[in-house]
Each structure stands twice: as structure tokens, then as C-alpha cells.
Amino acid sequence: MLNKRISLIALGMLSATQAMANDQAESKGFIEDSSLKVLLRNAYINRDYKDGNPDKAEWGQAAIGTYSSGFTQGTVGVGVDAFGLYALRLDGGKGRSGAGGIDFFKQGDSGNAADDLSRFGGAVKFRISNTVLTYGDQMPALPVLNYDNSRLLPESYTGTLITSKEIKDLELNAGRFTAESRKSAEGRDSGGLKSINVLGGSYQFTEQFKAALYASDVEDVLKKQYVNANYVFPIAKDQSLTLDFNGYRTKLDDSYVRENGVTGDDNKIWSLAATFATGPHSFTLAHQRSTGDSNLGYAYGGYQRGQNRVGDGGNTIYLANSYWSDFNAEDERSWQLGYGLDFSAFGVPGLSYNVAYVRGDNITTSTSEGGTEREIFNQFKYVVQSGPAKDLSVKVRSSILRVSQKSSEYNVSGNELRVFVDYPINIF
Template identity: 95%
Template sequence: MLNKRISLIALGMLSATQAMANDQAESKGFVEDSSLKVLLRNAYINRDYKDGNPDKAEWGQAAIGTYSSGFTQGTVGVGVDAFGLYALRLDGGKGRTGAQGIDFFKQGASGNAADDLSKFGGAVKFRISSTTLTYGDQMPELPVLNYDNSRLLPESYTGTLITSKEVKGLVLNAGHFTAESRKSAEGRDSGGLKSINVLGGSYQFTEQFKAAVYASDVEDVLKKQYVNANYVLPFNKEQSLTLDFNGYRTKLDNSYVRENGVTGDDNKIWSLAATFATGAHSFTLAHQRSTGDSNLGYAYGGYQRGQNRVGDGGNTIYLANSYWSDFNAEDERSWQLGYGLDFSTYGIPGLSYNFAYVRGDNITTSTSEGGTEREIFNQFKYVVQNGPAKDLSVRLRSSVLRVSQKSSEYNVSGNELRVFVDYPINIF
């Protein structure tokens, strides 16, 4: 059914001849609008687990090259996108790789991680007016299919995505993807995805109010719906209040429940965050709640081959209380107090700090009820403002996560440290 809806919407998008916008009319050409960028990334993650669990750490250097052509001129514009990825493992890796949440380099059958990995991808794109159809290897950024770029190398997906911006403020998406490339492994189809259909859009109603609705269908795994509402209330030039609501409803397929030993098939999770910004400071208060009978809680991301996960992208969690822990267990309720500081006001442009304290309770597992967890999150980030290293960023992030014994089936206590150095280079 979702496949048919996508086909009908695609035809409607591509036949929109009386559109309000027309990006294709402003095309300068295939070469003239092209760009080539390289991101050099050095990344390190260390997890000091508690309760007798072995520590895990990975360190690597990556080069991520992306090329995007412009569109040929005319009624139908044609272009191409391509990427090339390479990663080199810098640590010894003995006994410290293989953590599902780090996953820089996938372990082989021998249990050893690869010394390096490389992969390439490409896509062809067509544009009519302000509607673009892209077929091939892509990195989608949608609330129900969002590739993971928070580790050493990014994930990617192979398929078709249509994006329409014919009406000012309205963005529509429809897509069908048939393969997933794992961020830690070579190959176009290393993630185990059969297929995923996505459909939805967002609309900027006013300068202050924006909303979005999306749906997805992961073949033989689940169906998911997402809704968002975001409202910004400005008080003056220096102060504002932002209210952000996000919610997912997930229904697991019966075959997935049976084959993976899952209990229950339904989950609903939502978060509401209020952020007050005043000058260089921001203060956040958020609440998040998970309900339903699935013991997986809110299921997302991961890879279907041997991980009991779903394959819809490692960043497909547009929720307020997602840090090291996602606070997404069965029946879990969580609260967040957050703080942010922009040091540019104090004479250090490019430096920022973020803090969050999140506490979750009411966690249900197969053996207990009423479990708890809590996390203290700290992050400093500095972006070089000028000179030869302009735009180079250094991000230092730490989390202290403590999980009660009742919740040990769901999560693990530990201390996490992440150090990321990103240097983007615009070739042209």
C-alpha cells in the first residue's frame, strides 16, 4: 500500500507544472554548480563499562570525499552525486573492538577488526522545476530514515528518493531503498536491509511555527509514523522560548516478533522540550515517555544481520533525551535539565559548551519493573574561525551513565569519552 502511495505522490510531484518555485530555471549547468569536498575526521570513543563488563574503545582516521554536480540546463536537469570513504584503524584493537554502540570497524569471523576499509557510491539525479529524483547511493536525512554520521564513517542507502519544494515552505519526500551500507564495513549491502519505503513532509506555517509528518515501512520488520511540531516564541532580540514536540508510533511485524523472540509489537514514544534562550545562555527542560507492550521499547537503527535491530538509520531518533542512552526502554519516563553556553559573547567565538542531566524511571524488563537510569552529559566544541585551519572543529564529549540492577537487561552502566576532530576542505 505504501509503495502505491509513493508512486502516486511521485507522479504528482513530477507533473507539477504550475509551481510557485522553479529551481531548475536558475540552473547554471552541470559543471558550473558542481562542488567537491573532503572531510578529514579523527575520531576516538572509549567506554569504561561497570559491573564487570569489559571496556571498549576504538580510534581511527577517516577521509570522506563528496562530489555533487550541478544540473544540466533545460526543462529536465540531469546531474550526479558521488562519494568515496576511507578509514584507517589507529588502535591495536585486541579485545577492545566490537562494541555495538561504537562500531568503527566491524569484526570479522576471527573476531578481529579490519585494519582499514574503503567504499564508494554514486547516484544520478533528475530535476524538474523544484522537484528532484535521485537514484543510487545516498545519505538520507529524514525523521524515519536518517543515516548515522556520528561515528568514524557514515552509513549510506541505495534506492530512490524524491524531494519536492514546489511550494514555498513545503518540503515533500517519497522514497524506496533496497540496501544499507554499514558504517563499519565495506560493501553496498552490508546492513541486511530488505527494503524501506518512506513518505512525508514538513511545512513552515509561519516564521515561528513548523510541523512535520512522516511514515515508513521496513519490509518484514515494522511500520513507523512520526510527528513533529516546533514553535518559537520570540520575546526580544536576545530572548526566546522554543517548544519542540516529537513523537513516534512503531508497529512491529508479526514475523519479526516471532523470529526474534520479541515480546509485544507496539511502542509509542514522545518528547516535549522547552528551551529558553537569553543572550549566550540556553536552558532546557524536557520530558520523554515510552509506552506500549514491546520489550524493545522504541526500536530503530542498527543492522538486521545478527543484531536484532531494524535498519532504518542510526540517527532515526528525533527525541529530546537521546545522548549515550536514548532513554527509550519499555514504559520508561525520563526528564532532562539542560544548559548551553556560547562563548562568543565572552570574546571566544567558535567555542560552545553543553550540559544535560537526564533521569529515567519506570523501566520494564522481562524480569523486573520500576528500573531506573541516569546520565550526566558534558560537551565542549571549538570551531576555528579563520586562518589556514578555518572550520576545523574539535569536539570533546563525556557521559556518565548509571543503570540500576533492575534495568541491567536493558542498559549497562559506564563512563564514555568521545574526541572528534573534523577538518572540512572545499576543493571547489
Template identity: 90%
Template structure:
């Protein structure tokens, strides 16, 4: 059914009146609008687990090259996107690698992590008016299919995506992907995904109000819907209040429930965050709640073949209380208090700091009810503003996560440290 819907949406997109918008008319040409960028990334994650669990860490150096051509001129423009990825394992520890949440280098059959990784991908794209059809290897960033770029190398997907911006403020997306490239492994089909269909869009109703609706269908796994509403209340000069609501509903397929020994098949999760910004300061209060009968809670990301997970992207969690823990267990309720500071107002442009405290309760597992967890998150980030190293960023992030004994089946206590150094280079 979703395949039919996608086909109808695609037809409507391609036949939309060109008078509304026409990005293709502004095309300067295949070469003239092309770009080549290289991101050098050095990344380290260390997890000091508690309760007798072995510590885990991985460290690597990556080079991420992305090429994006312009579109040829004419009624229908044609272009090409491509990427090349390489990562070198700087730790190579059989004992410390292999944590599901780090996943820089996948362990092989021998139990050892890879010494290095290299892979690439390409896609061809067509544009008519302000509607683009892309086929091939891509990195989609949609609320129901969002590739993970928060580790050493990014995930990617192979398939077709149509994006239409024919009407000002309105974006429509429809797509089908049939392979997933795991961030820690080579090859185009290392994630175990059979297929995923996506459909939805966002609309900027006013300058202050924006909303979005999306849906996805992961073959033989689950169906997912997403809703977002974001409103910005402008106040005095340099002051604003932003309300952001996000919600997901997931329904697991019966066969997936049986094969993986899952209890229940339904989950609903939502978050509402209020952020007050005044000058360089921001203050956030957020609440998040998970309901439903599935013992997975809100399920996303991971790799089906070896983790019993979903395959819809490691960043497919557009919710407020997602740091180290996602606070997404069955029946979990969580509150967040957050603070952010921009040091640019104090003579240090490019330096920011964020801290958050999140506490979750009412966690249900197969053996207990009423479990709790709490996390303290800290992050400093500095972006070089000028000179030869302009745009180089250093991010230092830490989390202290404590999980009650009742919740040990869902999560594990520990201290996490992440150090990321990113240096983007615009070749042309």
C-alpha cells in the first residue's frame, strides 16, 4: 500500500506547476555548481561500565570525502553525488572493542576488529523545476530514516528518494531504500535491511510555526509514524521561547515479534521541550513519555542481522531526552533540565557549553516495574573562527549514567567520554 502511495506522491511532485518554484531554472551547470569537500575526523569514545561489566573504547582516524555536482542546464537537470570513506583503527583492542553503542570497527569472525575500513558510493540525480529524484547511495536525514553521523564513519543507504519544494515553505519526501551500509563495516548491504519505504513532509505555516508528518515501513519489521510541531515565541530583543513537540508511534510486525521473542508490538513515545533563550544563555525544560505494550520501548537504528534491531538509521530519534541514554524504555517517563552558554558574548567566539540532567522512572522490564535511570550530560565545543585551521572543531563530551537494579535488563550504568576533532576542507 505504501509503495502505491509513494508512486502517486512522486507523480504529483513531478507534475506540480513550475510557476510556483523552479530551482532548475537557476542552474549554472554540472561543473559550475559542483563542490568537493573532505572531512578529517579523529574520534575517541570510552565507556567505563559499572556493575562488573567490562570497559569498552574505540579510537580512529577517518577521511570522509563528498562530491556533489551541479545540474546540467535545461528543463530536466542531471547530476551526480558521490562519497568515499576511509577509517584507520588506532586502538585495535580485541577486548575493548565491540560495544554496540560505539561501533567504530565491526569485529570479524575471528573476534578481532578491522584494522581499517574503506568504501564509497555514488548516486545519479534528476531535477525538474524544484523536484529532485536521486537514485543510488545516499545519506538521508528524515525523522523516520536518519543516517548516523555521530560516530567515526557515517551510515549510508541505497535506494531512491524524491524531494519536492515546489511550494514555498513546503517540503515533500518519498522514497524506497533496499540496502544499508553499516558505519563500522564495508559493503553496501552490511546492515541487514530488506527494504524501507518513507513518505512525508514538513511545512512552514508562519515565520514562527513549523510542522511535520512522516511515515515509514521497514519490511518484515515495523511501521512507524512521526509528528512534529515547533513554535517560536519572539520576546524582547535577543529573547525567545521555543516549544518543540515530537512524537513517534511504532507497530512491530507479527513475524518480527515471534522470531525475536518480543513481548507486545506497540509503542508510543513523545517529548515536549521548552527552551528560553536570552542573549548567550539558553534554559531547557523537557518531558518525555513512552507508552505501549512492547518490551522494546521505542525501537530504532541498529542492525537486524546481529542485533535484533530495526535498520532505520542511528539518528532516527528526534526526541528531547536523547543523550547517552535515550530514555525510551517501556512505560518510561523522563524529565530534563538543560542549560547552554555561548562564550562569544564574553570574548571567546566559537566556544559553547551545554549541560543537562535527565531523570527517568516507571521503567518496565520482563522481571520488574518502577525502574529508574538518570544522566548528567556535559559538552564543550570549540570551532576555530579564522586562520589556516578555520572551521576546525573540537568537541569534548561526557555523560554519567546511573541505572537502578530494576532497570538493568534495559540499560547499564557507566561513565562515557567522547573526544571528536573535525576538520572540514572545501577543496572547491
């Protein structure tokens, strides 16, 4: 079982032969290495749905405080991490809250979104050499368990995670989490997760080539495997070609299939992206393909809110063609053309622009085959470079998504606008 394999690899991590500098030996102390940061975030999302679906929008102000101590000195270092989150709803509601894809503030039994919400969490951590064991409330960022921080407040998980970097260029991770905190709700276990085991690692083979393998097991829901290979071809000064392959294989649990009325239990999805960078410009061509017999396509998501939300984090989709739509339907094939521009070369450091066009076809639903969807994505981002507002960022992104009638069971057409203003403050 994956749980037993996690225990074995944990022992291997702790007993690995030291092959690089000992981080714990260089510890400055619990207080000396500590930090306290606050992120002020103002976020707005508006979705203008088509085909008669009601529009949705949410707007809120959040404060996200994170404290990370250093480690005590000695063979075994001890430390703590903690966070405190608060969000205030700024819009008037007007029946436009409650979209699953926005989910700033969870709706109550009355159907109204909460006026505000707060959440706190903490974890204790231990370090031996270059291996860290953390137990408590965390925000894991792994290909098979990745918390969602792309809305007003982040998700979090409660459990144990071991991260080992004993061997140069090799990172290993093993963990078990038994509670999930929804980004839009209070409480430590608001996500409906029973447990998830994660195991895997990444290795930097050369300066140009890196690869990763991961696996997860969400209790009574699914088992998932992930593979990545990334290679950078240097061409000339300020020129390179990057090839990035990502793939997932998902097997749904029989009980989940029965209880949720799902057809089929297997999905394989992969993407291959080629990005040519020259000076301030980047050009991307990507292909993504989903196969298997599950009508969910590639299933992922931060909480069990019906189909396609399975408890492994709202960002657990390391695939090229994921914008508003994820282009992850059953049998779907999609192509992307993308372009990026860094305005630093034109005297405006901190300003960047990205645009992408993605088209998917061959979508299968319970009533049709051969459905299509297409999306035009645009994003401007500016980061203040100096002065009192240094590091403040403004991100404005929009998507135009059109879905064919054949694919209406899978997705819905609409126009989306997101405006995020983030101001990180380092207290110490």
C-alpha cells in the first residue's frame, strides 16, 4: 500500500548519506531565522455566462499573515509555522455569488454568501541535516496535491509532510493529510477529505534537464500518478527552446464511481509544450490530449463539491492548456498558440503581457461526440520595482470561452475578467 511505501521512504530519507552541506548544522536559531509576512489582497472575478446562465461575480479584501520560525540548534532542529487568514466581502451579493469556479465566500443554508471569514492554522517542524518533517496545517505545492492560491484566500491541508534534500539536485517528498480546509470557508475540515497519501520527487539531471515522478491515493476517491520531463536547449545569447512534458494517470475508486453516477473510471491526460524565448519575447506551441473511459475526464480539485472535485487541491493540474477552461474533457484534444512579452527591454521593468489561443475538439459527453471549445486568454501584470509600494503587483486577466452545443454538458460559454492587487509586506 502507498501508506507503507511512504513509511519506508521516510526512513530512507532520514538515513540517507549526506551528500551536501548540512542545513541544520548551519541553523542560526529559532528566533534568528524567523520571518513574519503579511499579504494584502484585493480580488475581483466576474463571469458573464452565455446560453441563459446567470452571471456570477465576487469581490473581496483579504489579509494573509504567515509566520515561519527558524530551527533550534543541535542535531534535531525544532520550529513552528503558522498562518492567519481574514477576508471581507466587498460586493453587495445581488444573487451573483456562489459560482463553483470563483468561490470566494461559501454560501450558507440561506443561499447567501458570508460577509466575512477567518481561519487560523499552525504546524510544528523538525529538521535533521537536510530533511524536514512538518506536522499540522500546511499549504503543500506538489504535482499531485497542490493548494489553490488563485482566488481570494488559499486552501490548506492538515497532516504530515517529509521533504528531503540530502542528495544534491534530488528532492523527495512523502506525506499523509487527513483534513482539508476549503478556501471559502472557516474550519479545519471543511473540504470533505478522508485522507490523501502522496509520494514522489524530482531530480535535476543536468543544468538543462529535470524530471519528476509522483503518486497519490485519495481515500475512497482515486489513485493518481504524475510524470514530468523538462529540457532547455540553449541556442544563443538570450535565446532558448524549452520542451515541457506533463502527464497524469487517474484511476477512480469503484465506490466513488457508484456514488457519483460516474461512467468509467480511467483517465490519462498529457501535454507537451515547446517555448521559444528570444530576448523579451516568448512563443509557445502546445498540444494536450485526454484519453480513457471516465466521463469526468481528468478529475482534480480542492474539495468534494460534486463531480470533478476530488480533494487533491485546486492547482493540481500541471498541464499546458489550463486557463479558464482546463481542456480536460473525456477524449478531448487541444492545441495552444501563446505569446509573452517582457516590457523591461522597452524601459518598463515589472510589466509583462501574455496571450494564448487554445482550441479543443473531439469532446465526448453522455449525449454526444465531437464537441469543441475555444478560449482566448489575455493577461497584463505589473510589479512595482521600488519605493514604498515595492513588490505590489496588479494583475488583470480576461478570457473569452466559447463551447459548442455538443459540449454544453461538460462546459459553458462566457467571458471572464479577473483583477488581483497583491501587496506583500515583510514585517521581519
